[in-house]
Amino acid sequence: MLHPAWWTIDPCARFQLGPRIFPGRIWTASGCFAYGLTGHDMTSDDVASPYSGLGAVVTKTVTPLPRSGNPMPRLVETPHGALNSIGLENVGFEAFLAEVLPELEERGVPTVVSLAATNPGEFGAMAARLQECAGPLGCWHGVELNLSCPNVAEGGHDFGKDPRTVAQCVAAARSHLPDRALLAKLTPNVADIAGLARAAAEAGADAVSAVNTFVGLEVDLATGKPILPRRFGGYSGPALLPLALAKVDEIVSRTGVPVVGAGGIATAEDALKFFALGAVAVQVGTAQMRDPFTAARIARDLGKQG
Amino acid sequence: MLHPAWWTIDPCARFQLGPRIFPGRIWTASGCFAYGLTGHDMTSDDVASPYSGLGAVVTKTVTPLPRSGNPMPRLVETPHGALNSIGLENVGFEAFLAEVLPELEERGVPTVVSLAATNPGEFGAMAARLQECAGPLGCWHGVELNLSCPNVAEGGHDFGKDPRTVAQCVAAARSHLPDRALLAKLTPNVADIAGLARAAAEAGADAVSAVNTFVGLEVDLATGKPILPRRFGGYSGPALLPLALAKVDEIVSRTGVPVVGAGGIATAEDALKFFALGAVAVQVGTAQMRDPFTAARIARDLGKQG
Amino acid sequence: MNTPDPLPGAYQGIGRVTANRPVSSGLIRMDLVLARPLDFSPGQFAMLNLAGPSGMVFSRPFSILAADGQDVSFLYRVVGRGTAAFADLGPGAPVSFLGPLGRPFPARTPGQRAVLLAGGVGLPPLHDWLARHGRPGDLACFGAREGHDVPWNLLDERWTVCVEDPDGLDGHPAVTGLVTAPVAGPELPRGRDRILLLSCGPRLLLRAAADLAAAQDWECWLSLEEHMGCGYGVCKGCVVQVRVPGIPGSGPGSRNATCCQEGPVFRAEDLIWT
Amino acid sequence: MNTPDPLPGAYQGIGRVTANRPVSSGLIRMDLVLARPLDFSPGQFAMLNLAGPSGMVFSRPFSILAADGQDVSFLYRVVGRGTAAFADLGPGAPVSFLGPLGRPFPARTPGQRAVLLAGGVGLPPLHDWLARHGRPGDLACFGAREGHDVPWNLLDERWTVCVEDPDGLDGHPAVTGLVTAPVAGPELPRGRDRILLLSCGPRLLLRAAADLAAAQDWECWLSLEEHMGCGYGVCKGCVVQVRVPGIPGSGPGSRNATCCQEGPVFRAEDLIWT
Ligand SMILES: Cc1cc2nc3c(=O)[nH]c(=O)nc-3n(C[C@H](O)[C@H](O)[C@H](O)COP(=O)(O)OP(=O)(O)OC[C@H]3O[C@@H](n4cnc5c(N)ncnc54)[C@H](O)[C@@H]3O)c2cc1C
Ligand SMILES: Cc1cc2nc3c(=O)[nH]c(=O)nc-3n(C[C@H](O)[C@H](O)[C@H](O)COP(=O)(O)OP(=O)(O)OC[C@H]3O[C@@H](n4cnc5c(N)ncnc54)[C@H](O)[C@@H]3O)c2cc1C
Ligand SMILES: Cc1cc2nc3c(=O)[nH]c(=O)nc-3n(C[C@H](O)[C@H](O)[C@H](O)COP(=O)(O)O)c2cc1C
Ligand SMILES: Cc1cc2nc3c(=O)[nH]c(=O)nc-3n(C[C@H](O)[C@H](O)[C@H](O)COP(=O)(O)O)c2cc1C
Numbered sequence A, B: 001m002l003h004p005a006w007w008t009i010d011p012c013a014r015f016q017l018g019p020r021i022f023p024g025r026i027w028t029a030s031g032c033f034a035y036g037l038t039g040h041d042m043t044s045d046d047v048a049s050p051y052s053g054l055g056a057v058v059t060k061t062v063t064p065l066p067r068s069g070n071p072m073p074r075l076v077e078t079p080h081g082a083l084n085s086i087g088l089e090n091v092g093f094e095a096f097l098a099e100v101l102p103e104l105e106e107r108g109v110p111t112v113v114s115l116a117a118t119n120p121g122e123f124g125a126m127a128a129r130l131q132e133c134a135g136p137l138g139c140w141h142g143v144e145l146n147l148s149c150p151n152v153a154e155g156g157h158d159f160g161k162d163p164r165t166v167a168q169c170v171a172a173a174r175s176h177l178p179d180r181a182l183l184a185k186l187t188p189n190v191a192d193i194a195g196l197a198r199a200a201a202e203a204g205a206d207a208v209s210a211v212n213t214f215v216g217l218e219v220d221l222a223t224g225k226p227i228l229p230r231r232f233g234g235y236s237g238p239a240l241l242p243l244a245l246a247k248v249d250e251i252v253s254r255t256g257v258p259v260v261g262a263g264g265i266a267t268a269e270d271a272l273k274f275f276a277l278g279a280v281a282v283q284v285g286t287a288q289m290r291d292p293f294t295a296a297r298i299a300r301d302l303g304k305q306g
Numbered sequence C, D: 001m002n003t004p005d006p007l008p009g010a011y012q013g014i015g016r017v018t019a020n021r022p023v024s025s026g027l028i029r030m031d032l033v034l035a036r037p038l039d040f041s042p043g044q045f046a047m048l049n050l051a052g053p054s055g056m057v058f059s060r061p062f063s064i065l066a067a068d069g070q071d072v073s074f075l076y077r078v079v080g081r082g083t084a085a086f087a088d089l090g091p092g093a094p095v096s097f098l099g100p101l102g103r104p105f106p107a108r109t110p111g112q113r114a115v116l117l118a119g120g121v122g123l124p125p126l127h128d129w130l131a132r133h134g135r136p137g138d139l140a141c142f143g144a145r146e147g148h149d150v151p152w153n154l155l156d157e158r159w160t161v162c163v164e165d166p167d168g169l170d171g172h173p174a175v176t177g178l179v180t181a182p183v184a185g186p187e188l189p190r191g192r193d194r195i196l197l198l199s200c201g202p203r204l205l206l207r208a209a210a211d212l213a214a215a216q217d218w219e220c221w222l223s224l225e226e227h228m229g230c231g232y233g234v235c236k237g238c239v240v241q242v243r244v245p246g247i248p249g250s251g252p253g254s255r256n257a258t259c260c261q262e263g264p265v266f267r268a269e270d271l272i273w274t
């Protein structure tokens, strides 16, 4: 059952994405697994570690300067998903380079570094500095440009909706990253996500990640006001699956650009649906928060050994 | 609890929308309650009839000519919602005028007629003919232009994404409908739904209905292919609630255009969330299919008598 | 009277589980008590769901096996999420009920012998039909894969049980073969005024029944299964293709019929198999 | 040793319910058996969820009441969807478990008397602290609204029970008043080397405890409740504001600390109340 006839890939085998060989196709999504586990050792009865079989951990998005994020509450469960307005809390790019990335390398965690910035120049500068500082690292496989986080006031939201801006950001980063995979993470809150994907690919992205969260809102019935102080948050989790599948299908079938799928994946079956549509890899987000072994179990269930 | 302090409206009281007085603010959504109940009498232990307390039944969208709709399967349940690709099966506008509308009048069902067409001229012609044939009817309160159905190949999809087309369709219908409420039903599959709402209002719509379904897709794991023959369907049901709330809030807070809210409403609490954001009325769609008394129970629970 | 009765009023309410127990290796019988008495005809169904917000987005259609006053019974097999959830319900659990829905199997016209072909979970409507309308000389066949799959306690001696595999019969009498086997012989007369064939079960069985009836010119009604959204005719998610008389000058046409409201029981000749 | 222990390894697995019964009118005790023995310190918690796809999107944090080998116990109150679902679980039901998580309450330093203030479902960590570290002279107070709310069987004679309303005591000994009442008198010495105040419960209690400690210069640790996404430090959904030492030349600053990983137990002075 977990290996239907049409399914021939081993997602725990190495595969090439752009200039880089990744150790597998089951990844964790940015913001849902921090910089990998920090401070915790984790065990389970059935999987050796939360990293077993994973192709990459996409790190929490880092920005040029540290950010403390949005006011609380910034994470709300809804019956079928979650709304977050974390606001890109992160240690900042320099601390990330100095402390986080070396530690990921030391622990042997395959890493994709998620970056956000407010203009193409900043993206370029971060990419250049990454290449300069982290060039020799073996576990750093690529960069994902977060062009779509709906929680940042300064431009973040509409930023990634314009294909030209997407292209500029990708081009700026690409020029400094000759030997790493470059991914553009797209917002689904547009009429034409395929257009964004095409723009990203033409500017040099090796793949696009789709999707980031949908704009959502939850009301506190006691007050009649939105629960999140900024009203809107990013909707993620199981409710998203059919929406994310549609966006991925739109990109794959209209553009042929390689897609790393994300949105609502919690089980091997969910992941299979993205692969069925032609996704080259998948990311586990919200479900990884519920259980740090989710992605590793998906890798085990779908792997040839599974 | 059902009547929080901020909540002062009686949704079962008459209210004015454009040139028309509606008997209430809890409506059923187009396509989820046909032309009202046809052929069935329904009883329950707690509510007198599925129409009790309802402000309007928005009829299944009718098109100039009859349509048999899309191939089967065209309705798929997902764990948190539903995907439909009914394809606007309907009896056609002339049969609707001749048979359905008089019957709704006879049964005293407050009615909003949902219309779809492929260009502004057709919308105008249908509006004119409605006014001509149904002008004297007392239960016909208004027209909802379905500018957003994602299931029709011939233009339906991208049609409602362009504010200019929206404005043209609204204007064409408005000129023939002096004394009925005119609503434009908007697609959520755009980056800027507030822009559509503004265009509709400026062209003469009394309100907008938001939202229609989101584009979604479900994969059949056995075959690895989309379950729906047309790949995509419209995603509706509980998963939509936070997305629909966000779209409604965007319209209300950015434009002030009156909004009739829809998307995922299954309980009085769900409906209250739309009212909290300023919706003037709400529509119950998918949940009405599960239980024909859903909207009537919401009206009862939220009504002053409730 | 072969014309289907007009649709009776449907009732929506919360039933309470009084029993929910296996009656064979694959079949579970669920009994509910409703808040009011239920009247139905064999072939009609109800839409069931878990009560409250934990329910499925769509209710599930199940044929009514029997109803007595406020008690109503179903027979089902666990095939997916909904039926698995139903199987977990214990006595007292609330179940959302909407029914009876759809058009029933017709009664016989005078002079007709009835042939009933029920496959697996297709038993309920024909079980009730036989209980109400059965006469000596009728042939009622129930088909299952093997003996353990047969709900013996539900089937009195009027039923001929057919099993594909004679294992697990534990001494119960049964024909080895498909459920159509007892009908294949030459004993039954030809002609639609002589035989009324009713069938409910897997699609292959329905096709076989339709073919048999066509070959023998029998009157034939079939109960179809389509995935349903609403069950009461509003969503158009359950349509099947039926023939319509041609407009003079052009050939016969087809149209959509809702399985939930114009069916689930259709005259075999009206159906266009796809 | 007042410095929190380093975080131990957390275990993720499926526990099975062995008992799930009310211990007072508002409190339920749930016992699980895990697949392996559990080691924890008082104040640590676990993230619990229904097993499988019917679970909530986020697991729910609950303080560990006790653990003995593979058995682990929780005390909870039904407040919403998740806890209502937990209350429905019968023996054998699977529960997804991730724990132990977070930093525990510290042990005392020599010379300190402990004052424990537990309100309602804030009992578990302090109950376990007292069981492990309690000494004669410690003052352990449990507060509830009225007698029926008190889990008498869990509270031995070392616990002083405080009820706001003396109804429903049924002869049990209790102080009428807030849980802080027994601490208010002048009997307790001043100074952080003399009293270690630990508190867990409603926010108002924590504020009162912090104020008391500040006024008396007691060492004080509080267990905070924040809504949690992950419970293990990755989502940043549970942050609280804590003070950081000022950079020389500028005033003291603040930063986000994750309640799940840097807490849930914080030194009262470090907290910035919002
Ligand atoms: C008129 C009618 C009468 C029926 N009577 C019975 C009966 O008496 N006993 C019985 O066991 N089954 C009966 N069925 C089939 C029964 O409805 C399905 O087995 C049930 O809906 C499966 O639900 P699920 O959630 O377990 O399966 P899932 O596969 O998880 O369901 C997913 C969706 O598919 C639909 N679906 C899946 N299988 C079927 C099917 N065979 N027919 C229709 N919809 C399906 C479900 O309703 C749901 O919407 C009947 C179907 C119809 C149309
Ligand atoms: C470290 C820690 C230890 C806790 N220990 C206990 C305990 O031992 N016994 C006990 O009964 N409760 C305890 N709680 C509170 C418990 O987590 C909540 O009562 C529970 O999450 C409510 O879930 P629900 O689905 O029933 O409520 P809902 O209101 O439906 O939950 C909706 C969301 O809000 C969150 N939430 C609601 N109330 C709280 C709360 N008070 N604290 C944190 N999150 C909340 C839920 O986790 C969920 O994400 C503890 C909380 C924390 C942070
Ligand atoms: C709490 C939280 C934080 C997130 N932070 C980020 C982020 O920093 N950068 C980013 O690109 N995406 C972020 N996301 C989006 C996820 O990476 C993912 O694209 C999205 O949640 C959809 O996948 P899911 O349904 O599996 O969660 C975040 C999501 C959540 C729930
Ligand atoms: C089966 C089905 C058919 C629908 N048909 C129509 C339609 O004909 N016209 C229309 O404007 N909307 C149609 N809709 C959309 C609903 O009216 C509603 O806008 C949408 O489903 C969101 O609300 P809900 O989540 O309450 O269902 C249909 C929805 C469903 C599920």
Ligand code: FES
Pocket (backbone or CB within 6 Å): C227, C228, C229, C230, C231, C232, C233, C234, C235, C236, C237, C238, C239, C258, C259, C260, C261
């Ligand atoms: S199931 Fe909705 S029309 Fe038949």
Ligand code: FES
Pocket (backbone or CB within 6 Å): D227, D228, D229, D230, D231, D232, D233, D234, D235, D236, D237, D238, D239, D258, D259, D260, D261
């Ligand atoms: S709950 Fe996720 S970081 Fe604390």
